[in-house]
Amino acid sequence: MSLPLLLDHLKKVATLGQVAGIISWDQETMMPEKGATQRAEQTGVLAGLIHQLNTDPRIPEWVAAIDEKEISEFDKANIREATRDYNRSTKVPEDLAQTIAKASAEGQMIWSKAREAGDFQMFAPALEKLVQLKREEAQCLSNRQDNLYDALLDQFEPGAKTETLLPLLEELREPLVDLREKISEKPTSKRFMGHYPASKQLALAEKLAKQLGYDFDAGRIDISTHPFSSGGSGDSRITTRTDEKDPLNCLYSTAHEVGHALYAQGAPEPFLPAAQYCSMGIHESQSRFWENQVSRSRSFAEWLYPEMKSYFPDMNISSADEFYRAVNRVETGFVRTEADEVHYNLHVLLRFELERELISGDLEVKDLEAEWNKRFKKYFGLEVIDVKLGVLQDVHWSVGLFGYFPTYSLGNIYSACLDKAMLIDIPDRDQKIATGNTTQTLNWLRNKIHDKGKLLSAEDLIQSATGTTPSARPLIEYLEDKYGTLYDL
Amino acid sequence: MSLPLLLDHLKKVATLGQVAGIISWDQETMMPEKGATQRAEQTGVLAGLIHQLNTDPRIPEWVAAIDEKEISEFDKANIREATRDYNRSTKVPEDLAQTIAKASAEGQMIWSKAREAGDFQMFAPALEKLVQLKREEAQCLSNRQDNLYDALLDQFEPGAKTETLLPLLEELREPLVDLREKISEKPTSKRFMGHYPASKQLALAEKLAKQLGYDFDAGRIDISTHPFSSGGSGDSRITTRTDEKDPLNCLYSTAHEVGHALYAQGAPEPFLPAAQYCSMGIHESQSRFWENQVSRSRSFAEWLYPEMKSYFPDMNISSADEFYRAVNRVETGFVRTEADEVHYNLHVLLRFELERELISGDLEVKDLEAEWNKRFKKYFGLEVIDVKLGVLQDVHWSVGLFGYFPTYSLGNIYSACLDKAMLIDIPDRDQKIATGNTTQTLNWLRNKIHDKGKLLSAEDLIQSATGTTPSARPLIEYLEDKYGTLYDL
Numbered sequence: 014m015s016l017p018l019l020l021d022h023l024k025k026v027a028t029l030g031q032v033a034g035i036i037s038w039d040q041e042t043m044m045p046e047k048g049a050t051q052r053a054e055q056t057g058v059l060a061g062l063i064h065q066l067n068t069d070p071r072i073p074e075w076v077a078a079i080d081e082k083e084i085s086e087f088d089k090a091n092i093r094e095a096t097r098d099y100n101r102s103t104k105v106p107e108d109l110a111q112t113i114a115k116a117s118a119e120g121q122m123i124w125s126k127a128r129e130a131g132d133f134q135m136f137a138p139a140l141e142k143l144v145q146l147k148r149e150e151a152q153c154l155s156n157r158q159d160n161l162y163d164a165l166l167d168q169f170e171p172g173a174k175t176e177t178l179l180p181l182l183e184e185l186r187e188p189l190v191d192l193r194e195k196i197s198e199k200p201t202s203k204r205f206m207g208h209y210p211a212s213k214q215l216a217l218a219e220k221l222a223k224q225l226g227y228d229f230d231a232g233r234i235d236i237s238t239h240p241f242s243s244g245g246s247g248d249s250r251i252t253t254r255t256d257e258k259d260p261l262n263c264l265y266s267t268a269h270e271v272g273h274a275l276y277a278q279g280a281p282e283p284f285l286p287a288a289q290y291c292s293m294g295i296h297e298s299q300s301r302f303w304e305n306q307v308s309r310s311r312s313f314a315e316w317l318y319p320e321m322k323s324y325f326p327d328m329n330i331s332s333a334d335e336f337y338r339a340v341n342r343v344e345t346g347f348v349r350t351e352a353d354e355v356h357y358n359l360h361v362l363l364r365f366e367l368e369r370e371l372i373s374g375d376l377e378v379k380d381l382e383a384e385w386n387k388r389f390k391k392y393f394g395l396e397v398i399d400v401k402l403g404v405l406q407d408v409h410w411s412v413g414l415f416g417y418f419p420t421y422s423l424g425n426i427y428s429a430c431l432d433k434a435m436l437i438d439i440p441d442r443d444q445k446i447a448t449g450n451t452t453q454t455l456n457w458l459r460n461k462i463h464d465k466g467k468l469l470s471a472e473d474l475i476q477s478a479t480g481t482t483p484s485a486r487p488l489i490e491y492l493e494d495k496y497g498t499l500y501d502l
Numbered sequence: 503m504s505l506p507l508l509l510d511h512l513k514k515v516a517t518l519g520q521v522a523g524i525i526s527w528d529q530e531t532m533m534p535e536k537g538a539t540q541r542a543e544q545t546g547v548l549a550g551l552i553h554q555l556n557t558d559p560r561i562p563e564w565v566a567a568i569d570e571k572e573i574s575e576f577d578k579a580n581i582r583e584a585t586r587d588y589n590r591s592t593k594v595p596e597d598l599a600q601t602i603a604k605a606s607a608e609g610q611m612i613w614s615k616a617r618e619a620g621d622f623q624m625f626a627p628a629l630e631k632l633v634q635l636k637r638e639e640a641q642c643l644s645n646r647q648d649n650l651y652d653a654l655l656d657q658f659e660p661g662a663k664t665e666t667l668l669p670l671l672e673e674l675r676e677p678l679v680d681l682r683e684k685i686s687e688k689p690t691s692k693r694f695m696g697h698y699p700a701s702k703q704l705a706l707a708e709k710l711a712k713q714l715g716y717d718f719d720a721g722r723i724d725i726s727t728h729p730f731s732s733g734g735s736g737d738s739r740i741t742t743r744t745d746e747k748d749p750l751n752c753l754y755s756t757a758h759e760v761g762h763a764l765y766a767q768g769a770p771e772p773f774l775p776a777a778q779y780c781s782m783g784i785h786e787s788q789s790r791f792w793e794n795q796v797s798r799s800r801s802f803a804e805w806l807y808p809e810m811k812s813y814f815p816d817m818n819i820s821s822a823d824e825f826y827r828a829v830n831r832v833e834t835g836f837v838r839t840e841a842d843e844v845h846y847n848l849h850v851l852l853r854f855e856l857e858r859e860l861i862s863g864d865l866e867v868k869d870l871e872a873e874w875n876k877r878f879k880k881y882f883g884l885e886v887i888d889v890k891l892g893v894l895q896d897v898h899w900s901v902g903l904f905g906y907f908p909t910y911s912l913g914n915i916y917s918a919c920l921d922k923a924m925l926i927d928i929p930d931r932d933q934k935i936a937t938g939n940t941t942q943t944l945n946w947l948r949n950k951i952h953d954k955g956k957l958l959s960a961e962d963l964i965q966s967a968t969g970t971t972p973s974a975r976p977l978i979e980y981l982e983d984k985y986g987t988l989y990d991l
Contacts, residue, residue, distance in 0.1 A: 028547045031540060035525055043532070047720040048737030051520060051773065058517045062551065231536040248537030284540065 015078035016088065018071075020285060023095055026066045027284050031244065033059045038243045038250055042235040053118075064110065067102040087287050090468045094286030097171070105153045113146045117412040124411030133382040133400050136411070141378040143413050144371050151372065162372045165416035169293040170423065172470045175369065182365060182422050184485040185358045190392070192496055193355055197345065199500045202338035206329045209260040217260075217324045218253055218267040224316070225303055226455040227251075227271045231278050240266040242273035242300075246284060249277035260325065261340060265304055272303030275455060279463030292471040293417065295462065297424020298431060305354055305425075306432045306491075307446060307454065311337050316449035341499055345393055347402035355496060358425055358488075359392055364407070364418040372415055427475055429488035431462070434479035504567035505577065507560075509774060512584055515555045516773050520733065522548045527732045527739055531724040542607075553599065556591040576776050579957045583775030586660070594642045602635045606901040613900030622871040622889050625900070630867040632902050633860050640861065651861045654905035658782040659912065661959045664858065671854060671911050673974040674847045679881070681844055681985055686834065688989045691827035695818045700744040700752075706813045707742050707756040713805070714792055715944040716740075716760045720767050729755040731762035731789075735773060738766035749814065750829060754793055761792030764944060768952030781960040782906065784951065786913020787920060794843055794914075795921045795980075796935060796943065800826050805938035830988055834882055836891035844985060847914055847977075848881055853896070853907040861904055916964055918977035920947070923968035 033056065040052050076092055084092075120139045127136035151161035166173050219234060232244070237252035244250050251270035255263045276299040281288045290296045307313055311334075318333040330336050343353045349360035367384065370376035376384060385404040386397040397403035409417055435457050436442060445453060461478035468474075475483040496502070522545065529541050565581055573581075609628045616625035640650035655662050708723060721733070726741035733739050740759035744752045765788040770777045779785045796802055800823075807822040819825050832842045838849035856873065859865035865873060874893040875886040886892035898906055924946050925931060934942055950967035957963075964972040985991070 024543075025547055028540070028543050032521060032525060032544050032548065035528060035544075036521060039524060039528065043722065045718065045720050045722055045737055045739075047717070047735075048733075051517070051736055054513075054517050055521050055524075058514055059521065228536070229534065231534050233532065233534055244537075246536075247540055248534055250534075 015075040016084060019075040019079070019095060020088070020091065022066065022069065022072070022075075023091060023285050024283065026063060026098075027286065027289070029059060029063050029066070031248075031284070033063070034243045035248075038252075041237040041239075041241065042252060057114075060114070064102060064107070067098050069099075072096070072099045086468060087281075087285075087466075090287035090466070091285050094289075094467060098286070101154060101168075105150055109146070109149060109153065113143075113150060113413055116143050116146055120411040120413065121408060124405065124408065128401050128405040131400050131405075133404055136405065137378050137381075140381070140410060143410065144378060144415075147413055147415050148372060148374075160373075162369050162416060165372065166419070167416075169417050169420050170471060171292055172472075173292070173294075173419075173423075178419055178423070181426065181483065181485055182358070182362060182419060185422065185426075185489065186362055188489045188493065189355060189359055192492060192502075193343075193345065193359070195502050196343045196355065196496060196500045199502070201344060202342045202499075203330065203335060204342065205260060205339060207258075207325075207327060209255075209257055209325055209328075211255040211257055213324045214255045214257075214260055214263040215253070217320065218263055220320065221264065221267055221308070221317070222251070222271045224449050225268065225271050225275070225307065225451055227274055228278055232274055234267070240270050242270045242277065245277040245280050245289075246282065247278075249274045260321070260328075264321075265308060265340070268308035269300045269304040272300035275299065275303065275458070276463055279459050281464055281466045287468060288466040291462075291465070291467050291469065291474050292423075293420035294423030294427055295471050295474060297420055298427030299424075299458065299462065301424045302428040302431060302458070306428055307451065309337075309340050309354070310443065310446060312443040312447040313449075314340075315447040338499060341495070343496065343500070345395060347389075347393075347395065347397065347399075348406055350406075354425075354492060356393075358422045361418050361422040363388055363392060364409075365422070368410070368415050368418060423471070426485050426488050427471070427483060429491045430475050430479050430481070430483055431458070432491060433487040434461075434481075504564040505573060508564040508568070508584060509577070509580065511555065511558065511561070511564075512580060512774050513772065515552060515587075516775065516778070518548060518552050518555070520737075520773070522552065523732045524737075527741075530726040530728075530730065531741060546603075549603070553591060553596070556587050558588075561585075561588045575957060576770075576774075576955075579776035579955070580774050583778075583956060587775070590643060590657075594639055598635070598638060598642065602632075602639060602902055605632050605635055609900040609902065610897060613894065613897065617890050617894040620889050620894075622893055625894065626867050626870075629870070629899060632899065633867060633904075636902055636904050637861060637863075649862075651858050651905060654861065655908065656905070658906050658909050659960060660781055661961075662781070662783075662908075662912075666961075667908055667912070670915065670972065670974055671847070671851060671908060674911065674915075674978065675851055677978045677982065678844060678848055681981060681991075682832075682834065682848070684991050685832045685844065685985060685989045688991070690833060691831045691988075692819065692824060693831065694749060694828060696747075696814075696816060698744075698746055698749040698814055698817075700746055702813045703744045703746075703749055703752040704742070706749075706809065707752055709809065710753065710756055710797070710806070711740075711760045713938050714757065714760050714764070714796065714940055716763055717767055721763055723756070729759050731759045731766065734766040734769050734778075735771065736767075738763045749810070749817075754797065754829070757797035758789045758793040761789035764788065764792065764947070765952055768948050770953055770955045776957060777955040780951075780954070780956050780958065780963050781912075782909035783912030783916055784960050784963060786909055787916030788913075788947065788951065790913045791917040791920060791947070795917055796940065798826075798829055798843070799932065799935060801932040801936040802938075803829075804936040827988060830984070832985065832989070834884060836878075836882075836884065836886065836888075837895055839895075843914075843981060845882075847911045850907050850911040852877055852881060853898075854911070857899070857904050857907060912960070915974050915977050916960070916972060918980045919964055919968050919970070919972055920951070921980060922976040923950075923970075 036052065036055055044052060072095055076096055079092060081089060120143050123139040124136050127133065147165060148161055151164040155161055155164035160175060163174050166175065222234060223229065231247045232249045232251065235252050236254060238254065240253050242249065242251045251274045253263050253267045253270065273296060276290060276296060314333040314337040318336040321328060321336065330339050341353065343355050345356060346352060349357065352360050367376065367381065371378065382400060382404050389395060389397050389403065438457060439453050442454060462474065465474055469477060472483055525541065525544055533541060561584055565585055568581060570578060609632050612628040613625050616622065636654060637650055640653040644650055644653035649664055652663050655664065711723060712718065720736045721738045721740065724741050725743060727743065729742050731738065731740045740763045742752050742756045742759065762785060765779060765785060803822040803826040807825040810817060810825065819828050832844050834845060835841060838846065841849050856865065856870065860867065871889060871893050878884060878886050878892065924943065927946060928942050931943060951963065954963055958966060961972055
């Protein structure tokens with residue numbers, strides 16, 4: 014009787030998590046301005062209830078009474094995840110959890126003001142406090158006091174350790190710097206110019222989403238300041254945004270969020286911990302795959318260019334090939350979210366090293382801006398003159414998200430691993446993609462990744478899908494090959 | 503210490519109620535089709551949690567420990583309502599509550615199919631079951647076994663009793679039948695003809711809402727099959743619908759929902775039981791007031807007609823006076839929701855008597871269709887030939903809503919009482935309304951009704967606002983006066 018009781022309980026937690034997701038989606042897309050105060054209250058009450066359910070003392074009792082030999086792999090994973098959530102939730106005292114929640118809400122507000130004012134020192138005390146609190150949290154969570162960062166990382170990338178992640182990510186640095194330097198000596202490709210009406214961008218975004226396999230009966234697209242995806246299974250929504258001078262922002266943020274949403278729409282039933290996404294790295298691999306390996310590919314340009322042309326007859330790009338070059342334009346810039354595939358991971362590496370040092374105590378918050386600027390100069394060759402485009406550009410640290418950044422690069426690494434394996438299984442994939450047919454691509458990901466939910470660790474999932482251990486090599490090869498051809502290196 | 507603990511608890515319940523309201527709004531306006539299954543689950547989990555909080559055994563302990571002499575009127579009302587909710591929630595066994603919830607969900611589905619098929623007998627067994635279950639529920643709730651109906655009524659109109667409601671509502675019958683008959687001998691006014699684009703109707707609806715005082719920073723208008731209002735305070739949303747052949751549907755359903763929403767936006771802070779709406783009758787008095795006493799008035803036609811004309815230059819109505827006549831066209835019909843002010847309460851009286859007899863056992867479900875048709879013929883002079891426009895027209899009974907219908911007529915009665923008192927306090931109100939200025943009107947309702955939340959019973963609230971006991975006389979006089987002039991009686 015313990016297993017059904019446990020599963021019932023877990024279902025309840027997961028369902029409340031969905032509710033929290035809906036009201037958060039509503040907050041970003043629909044909520045009127047004056048609803049903010051009551052919405053904060055609602056979010057807090059739900060978080061409190063979820064915490065209460067996650068720390069229910071019956072959980073370990075139920076788990077102890079279950080004979081693991083008699084149950085499915087899926088339920089074993091449910092038990093593993095329930096135990097994991099129970100441990101994480103009970104190890105951090107409620108006082109500390111609430112202090113962190115409050116400091117995060119305040120942190121974001123102060124960060125937002127400091128960014129507007131272009132003044133890092135205005136933000137420093139709040140960040141200082143958050144670093145201290147996250148260190149305390151990590152101490153509660155960690156069994157190894159020598160690497161607090163891992164305890165934070167584990168929240169987003171279960172089971173990941175700095176000692177394995179670091180070499181994986183650092184392997185990217187040299188080849189990327191090399192590639193970047195070579196490209197910088199070549200002439201850059203054409204930019205999109207002109208005016209692109211928002212309503213047409215949205216219509217095209219919808220068409221693109223459908224073409225990639227996004228099920229509109231199980232989702233919807235709305236507008237928000239920062240694009241995001243939310244929900245799961247039959248209700249997996251995405252948002253996008255438009256910039257009338259730049260149609261690529263809407264187009265590729267849509268492709269990115271569709272990638273997340275295809276993963277969510279493909280989640281196994283019923284909605285229990287083992288059916289949830291494997292890790293943030295895997296989630297990001299899905300978004301990046303559809304954004305880059307599919308939607309920024311030379312093949313897909315054959316489908317996408319004529320579509321673009323039909324929505325924007327006046328656009329200054331006049332062939333599929335020119336389109337392909339324009340959407341893969343490489344240029345060194347200050348901002349991570351605007352970075353091309355060549356620069357993106359270099360931005361992540363910078364943040365990964367800085368946040369590790371902040372948490373370990375090797376770097377003090379007061380020195381963060383100077384260190385950022387120094388290393389940015391070293392890695393990107395550019396002098397940071399505006400802190401808004403420097404250390405204040407990302408929201409993450411202001412809301413206590415330490416250990417999140419590396420999952421972006423993991424996503425890129427994993428997507429390239431999947432791409433390589435998929436091309437062996439489906440040799441004519443790119444011919445299909447050139448006609449807009451992505452069915453086989455989606456089915457492959459459904460079978461290898463989506464159907465698996467959280468049964469395996471991220472590493473094991475990539476291993477099972479590709480037949481080899483995750484490595485940065487496929488990404489390096491993919492980038493060298495793609496940009497080598499594009500820039501005639 | 504008991505009071506803060508109790509208030510904290512009540513705040514939590516109210517907050518979860520708001521969350522339930524948001525996901526229900528989302529379901530009607532935004533949710534993709536395939537989200538239905540998980541949404542049902544989410545709604546169920548929230549209802550369960552709310553029930554659990556409402557039946558927390560600490561509630562009566564906290565209440566017992568509070569010294570009522572030392573606290574505010576507002577908190578006395580909070581305690582009264584907490585006790586009321588606790589009693590209602592604990593008196594009905596959870597098994598029965600769940601059976602009713604399930605039977606209601608099924609009932610609505612079967613009703614919907616039976617209505618489509620035009621077959622009452624298809625629906626009869628489900629209704630039979632619901633009547634039986636609601637009788638059981640009423641028995642649990644009632645201290646007086648001789649009037650089960652009151653226990654159901656009390657859910658929507660706290661403290662109301664059939665013995666006071668019946669004479670109040672029945673007083674309407676004779677004058678209304680009389681008025682109806684006199685009007686039927688006169689020529690009817692002009693109908694709206696032509697085509698009214700949905701987008702223009704929505705733009706006008708928004709303009710109307712603003713003009714009536716609806717705060718768009720604390721709400722929004724969307725489309726749904728059946729218009730409704732939801733939420734409260736800083737987040738009070740409404741929906742509307744459009745029919746391109748009939749602009750009045752969108753216009754007046756918007757005015758109606760705006761009336762509800764103005765009440766909700768004016769709710770006192772903080773959001774605790776005493777800050778919630780007084781009763782369904784009072785809520786309906788607000789919607790009907792803005793729909794009828796304001797938006798269907800001769801004065802407001804001076805503002806509304808030119809607006810209509812600017813949105814629909816081709817409309818077949820050519821003066822404010824003709825507009826006023828057209829929006830107050832009286833015609834005997836089968837459907838309550840399409841009824842004019844003269845017929846509306848006669849529709850309610852029919853349902854009120856039938857549902858009392860169903861609950862008392864004086865009428866059996868198998869005879870309901872025949873009884874409906876017989877009495878409809880008697881009261882309206884029309885033969886019901888289509889059950890879809892007869893006993894199957896309303897969703898209420900199919901979801902177990904017995905005791906709800908009379909609150910519609912109470913709303914009409916109360917709105918006329920308020921109208922009469924307001925005109926004494928603001929003698930030039932109608933001149934103001936003729937220019938579109940409704941500020942004084944709204945302020946009067948804010949002071950007399952909205953600010954009071956649930957401090958008083960509906961009866962006492964009307965008494966305090968108008969200086970006299972609620973009576974049907976103001977409504978009868980208002981209708982006789984208005985339609986006497988309109989139809990030259």
